[in-house]
Amino acid sequence: MHLTRQEERVYEGECGWANQTCMRILVRLGELFGAEKLIPIDSAHVSGVSYKTLGDAPIEFLRALADADASVKVRTTLNPQSLDSRYLGRKLPRHVKEPQLDILKQFEKMGLTESLTCTPYYLQRPKRGSHHAWAESSAVVYANSVLGAWTNREGGPSALAAAIIGKTPDYGIHKTENRQPNITVKLETKLQNETELGALGIFLGKTLGDKTPAITGLPNTSRDRLKQLCAAIATTGMANMFHLDSSRTKETEKISVDSKQIERTIEELSTASTSQPDLVFLGCPHCSLNEVKRIAQLVEGKKAMAGTEFWVCTSCHVRQMASDYVKKIERTGGHVLDGVCTVVSWTEKLGIKKIMTNSAKTAYYAPTLNKAEPMLAPLRDCLKAAFQR
Ligand code: F3S
Numbered sequence: 001m002h003l004t005r006q007e008e009r010v011y012e013g014e015c016g017w018a019n020q021t022c023m024r025i026l027v028r029l030g031e032l033f034g035a036e037k038l039i040p041i042d043s044a045h046v047s048g049v050s051y052k053t054l055g056d057a058p059i060e061f062l063r064a065l066a067d068a069d070a071s072v073k074v075r076t077t078l079n080p081q082s083l084d085s086r087y088l089g090r091k092l093p094r095h096v097k098e099p100q101l102d103i104l105k106q107f108e109k110m111g112l113t114e115s116l117t118c119t120p121y122y123l124q125r126p127k128r129g130s131h132h133a134w135a136e137s138s139a140v141v142y143a144n145s146v147l148g149a150w151t152n153r154e155g156g157p158s159a160l161a162a163a164i165i166g167k168t169p170d171y172g173i174h175k176t177e178n179r180q181p182n183i184t185v186k187l188e189t190k191l192q193n194e195t196e197l198g199a200l201g202i203f204l205g206k207t208l209g210d211k212t213p214a215i216t217g218l219p220n221t222s223r224d225r226l227k228q229l230c231a232a233i234a235t236t237g238m239a240n241m242f243h244l245d246s247s248r249t250k251e252t253e254k255i256s257v258d259s260k261q262i263e264r265t266i267e268e269l270s271t272a273s274t275s276q277p278d279l280v281f282l283g284c285p286h287c288s289l290n291e292v293k294r295i296a297q298l299v300e301g302k303k304a305m306a307g308t309e310f311w312v313c314t315s316c317h318v319r320q321m322a323s324d325y326v327k328k329i330e331r332t333g334g335h336v337l338d339g340v341c342t343v344v345s346w347t348e349k350l351g352i353k354k355i356m357t358n359s360a361k362t363a364y365y366a367p368t369l370n371k372a373e374p375m376l377a378p379l380r381d382c383l384k385a386a387f388q389r
Pocket of ligand 1: 079080118138231283284285286313341342343344361362
């Protein structure tokens with residue numbers, strides 16, 4: 001890999017251990033994937049923030065970087081943590097809160113903003129054609145496919161290294177030739193809601209692996225619904241982007257998806273045995289302002305069902321903008337949680353065994369990460385389950 005004179009100095013340790021370590025991570029990654037150089041990035045987004053998913057081992061590494069004065073060179077946001085201060089922080093035991101606070105402290109020392117969201121594009125939308133190093137898979141697919149920004153799917157350490165160096169190796173979909181569609185997906189059914197978009201993503205992720213699809217049959221789909229497709233396709237597969245226009249597909253490979261495949265995918269993701277969930281969860285990926293507004297309008301004046309928790313997850317940024325809607329939701333007995341999400345939180349410690357959600361990604365992970373049975377259904381059905389009639 002070709003390094004500039006300044007990059008070489010960093011690589012050799014002339015700019016300190018932290019910078020050297022990060023540069024070595026990036027160069028190793030670049031060499032593995034055949035990158036010829038590093039390119040500057042506009043922003044980074046770091047995953048591996050929740051203590052639940054991170055565990056103890058990486059905390060030492062974060063502390064070592066922070067103590068060695070590592071500091072980010074570009075705007076860098078953080079993925080959700082495992083609890084929020086308003087609600088879950090009061091319910092969960094100290095032995096999980098303290099390490100979580102320690103993780104946040106180390107990130108803060110390095111200059112990462114306490115954004116704590118998987119939808120960093122609502123805080124600042126990346127420009128079309130700009131390069132980034134993002135590590136949240138749902139945000140990566142959304143950035144590439146919906147916003148036209150360019151980012152590989154980073155791991156937590158490589159996104160942090162890129163943030164500290166301000167650059168990323170030039171490989172993968174930072175290169176025009178790797179952004180071209182190489183399979184056409186013909187959708188032979190009209191998808192009715194966000195849950196069906198998510199089911200399509202789960203099905204395509206499993207079927208396509210790392211191929212980049214051009215999907216036909218999704219005209220005028222809202223960005224909020226496409227967000228479900230982005231999250232789900234990255235859950236089961238390695239595609240980092242899709243196209244909604246098949247005109248650039250040169251390859252002849254084609255597949256069709258019909259309503260039966262969508263229905264079967266939803267059924268497979270709905271394994272809970274009885275109908276009343278312990279938790280109804282909306283906000284995977286984190287809700288947009290529009291989504292919080294819609295939920296507030298639909299639940300206004302209702303009363304949350306006794307014995308069923310109702311959570312809406314979003315970023316602190318959106319929560320602040322949506323304060324009137326948040327009040328409406330919370331008057332029902334539900335909770336708008338910011339900076340956290342169900343999947344990376346300790347729901348099992350709260351006795352939650354059945355989770356109903358409109359998100360295919362959450363339904364996919366609930367059995368393993370939450371030890372809970374999932375029920376996947378669109379927003380209106382979720383609200384019917386969460387509120388008294
Ligand atoms: Fe975001 Fe958590 Fe879903 S990080 S994409 S809300 S699993």
